[in-house]
Amino acid sequence: MKTIYKIVLLLMSTFFMACSDDDNSNGAHADALILTPTSASILLDEELPEDVAITYSWNRGVDKGAENTIVYIFRLDIFGSDFKTSTEPIEIPADGERSVSYTHKELNDLITNKWGAFPGDEVKLQARVVAKVNGPKFMYPEISIAEVEAKTFIVAPKPLFLLGDATVAGLNPSKGIGLTEAENGVFYHWRGNLTPGGFKFITTIGEMLPSLNRGTTDNELVERTLESEADNLFAIEKEGTYAIALFRKEARILYKLVPYERLFLVGDATSIGWDIGQALEMQWNPATPNVFTIAVELKAGDLKIPIERDWGAPTFRPMVADGSIDSEDLQVYSGGDDIKWKIKDEQSGKYLIRIDTELMKIKFDKQ
Numbered sequence: 001m002k003t004i005y006k007i008v009l010l011l012m013s014t015f016f017m018a019c020s021d022d023d024n025s026n027g028a029h030a031d032a033l034i035l036t037p038t039s040a041s042i043l044l045d046e047e048l049p050e051d052v053a054i055t056y057s058w059n060r061g062v063d064k065g066a067e068n069t070i071v072y073i074f075r076l077d078i079f080g081s082d083f084k085t086s087t088e089p090i091e092i093p094a095d096g097e098r099s100v101s102y103t104h105k106e107l108n109d110l111i112t113n114k115w116g117a118f119p120g121d122e123v124k125l126q127a128r129v130v131a132k133v134n135g136p137k138f139m140y141p142e143i144s145i146a147e148v149e150a151k152t153f154i155v156a157p158k159p160l161f162l163l164g165d166a167t168v169a170g171l172n173p174s175k176g177i178g179l180t181e182a183e184n185g186v187f188y189h190w191r192g193n194l195t196p197g198g199f200k201f202i203t204t205i206g207e208m209l210p211s212l213n214r215g216t217t218d219n220e221l222v223e224r225t226l227e228s229e230a231d232n233l234f235a236i237e238k239e240g241t242y243a244i245a246l247f248r249k250e251a252r253i254l255y256k257l258v259p260y261e262r263l264f265l266v267g268d269a270t271s272i273g274w275d276i277g278q279a280l281e282m283q284w285n286p287a288t289p290n291v292f293t294i295a296v297e298l299k300a301g302d303l304k305i306p307i308e309r310d311w312g313a314p315t316f317r318p319m320v321a322d323g324s325i326d327s328e329d330l331q332v333y334s335g336g337d338d339i340k341w342k343i344k345d346e347q348s349g350k351y352l353i354r355i356d357t358e359l360m361k362i363k364f365d366k367q
Helices: 002-026 104-114
Strands: 035-037 041-043 052-058 069-078 090-093 099-103 122-134 142-151 161-163 180-183 187-194 197-204 207-214 221-224 234-236 240-247 252-257 283-285 288-298 301-303 315-317 331-333 341-343 349-356 361-366
Touching: 035 122, 035 142, 052 069, 052 104, 052 122, 052 142, 069 099, 099 104
Parallel strands: 041 142
Antiparallel strands: 035 052, 052 099, 069 090, 069 122, 122 142, 161 197, 180 187, 187 240, 197 207, 197 234, 207 221, 240 252, 283 288, 288 349, 301 341, 315 331, 349 361
């Protein structure tokens, strides 16, 4: 009887060992790679831009043997994109710190700028870590994926005001001139008259501090928060119309004299003919204020480019009568010979016209 009992125990032990082996071969390994976020949901906060919003970390994964080395590859993407629009891969060696963190600002910028979500949107993110094996024989990598819900923040307006003796506001902070805030807290622009002197920017009407001042170059911005800090201004030497483009996050500014604020297209080569009151206005970019562009359909006929909807205004023209649109040279004057560009029948079509009033060049690009 004892012999039979021992045989039964032996058979049962063998059965359970076999089951255990099957479980290990088909199920999850105890040391399997697992990617773990610090939170399953995140509320991004504009007031905590440099604080860590989330950290992804992972374990070593299954030991692949001494003859192999492992490199971990981490990516983050918006859910549903199958990592086709992911961040650039981050590679971490086996002996490195197995984690990746994002601040509130970094993650918010990724979601809104890279993946196109709107401020205030709730989105699902998908992170992936791959344990790539390098060794004498090919081995399939371990992969772990984690999903997280995130809500972006709405960037509040952060106004800036122009101040200085080069402006009509002078140094009176209660009269600061508002800039156009094209992208909240990021990009600002302004165009108007400045006289010889200097200018800077304040953040609050009626308050001299904090301010944004000239740094070590004419294109660098520095924040001034104390009276004891240098109050350097951007210099204006010649009176005229100036365009200012300010990139607040980059602490960068561009400003230059703009001799021509507006340009218009008129002529029977255009859809409006010679109706000066309906002349087609060209567009300008605050970052390149002396460059004007327009997308337009042209037909056989003539055209010229006045700076106002007024026949008496100075007008951009070709260098010769019936000027060719293949030439990039141009001139501007009022009165004199009424020379124009000539569009031939075979040249009809859609064009992108670009004029650089600083270089005095024009280009007709057929689309």
